[in-house]
Amino acid sequence: MKMQRFLVVLTLLNLTLLAFSLAQTRPAVAEGAPQVLRGRALEIVDERGRVRASLSVLPATTQPNGESVPETVLLRLITERGRPSVKISASEQAAGASLAGPSGTKDTYVIVQASGTTSSLRLRNEDGREQLVKP
Numbered sequence: 001m002k003m004q005r006f007l008v009v010l011t012l013l014n015l016t017l018l019a020f021s022l023a024q025t026r027p028a029v030a031e032g033a034p035q036v037l038r039g040r041a042l043e044i045v046d047e048r049g050r051v052r053a054s055l056s057v058l059p060a061t062t063q064p065n066g067e068s069v070p071e072t073v074l075l076r077l078i079t080e081r082g083r084p085s086v087k088i089s090a091s092e093q094a095a096g097a098s099l100a101g102p103s104g105t106k107d108t109y110v111i112v113q114a115s116g117t118t119s120s121l122r123l124r125n126e127d128g129r130e131q132l133v134k135p
Contacts, residue, residue, distance in 0.1 A: 052078050079103055101126065 041056040053076065060071045070091040077086035081103040088097045094115035101108025111122040121133040 046080070050078075050080070050082065052080075054078070 041054065043051050043055075044053040046052050055075050056073075058072045058074055061069045063069060070093050072089050072091040075086075075088040076084040078084050079102075083100065083103045085100045085102075086098070087100075089095065094113060096111060096113035096115075098112075099110045105126050107124055107128065108126045109122075109124050111120075113120050113122075119135060122130065123133075124130040
């Protein structure tokens with residue numbers, strides 16, 4: 001009899017605790033959006049997993065000819081065939097943007113560049129005609 005009474009009291013205690021915890025529930029509320037997204041690079045991919053846009057910080061390097069290339073931030077927009085058609089770059093020494101022609105072309109592009117104290121605009125067609133504009 002003592003055991004049965006103990007089990008009844010324990011069951012009533014568990015039901016009381018359950019009722020109390022259910023009464024304390026609050027509606028689920030999503031946290032606010034994070035203020036900053038941090039990382040070394042960002043890639044946006046299409047439904048097939050191919051990179052279609054990337055944003056990265058390229059470290060400073062020295063080329064085989066001894067020329068030093070500063071740390072650069074580079075944004076690339078890439079076509080469905082994998083061609084980086086739009087590039088925008090920025091470093092302490094220079095900034096620029098290039099627009100390449102469609103995937104079937106090799107030499108059609110526009111380059112806008114500001115390097116040091118000079119700027120330029122280079123236009124090139126697939127037929128080899130080119131124009132360089134400097135102020």
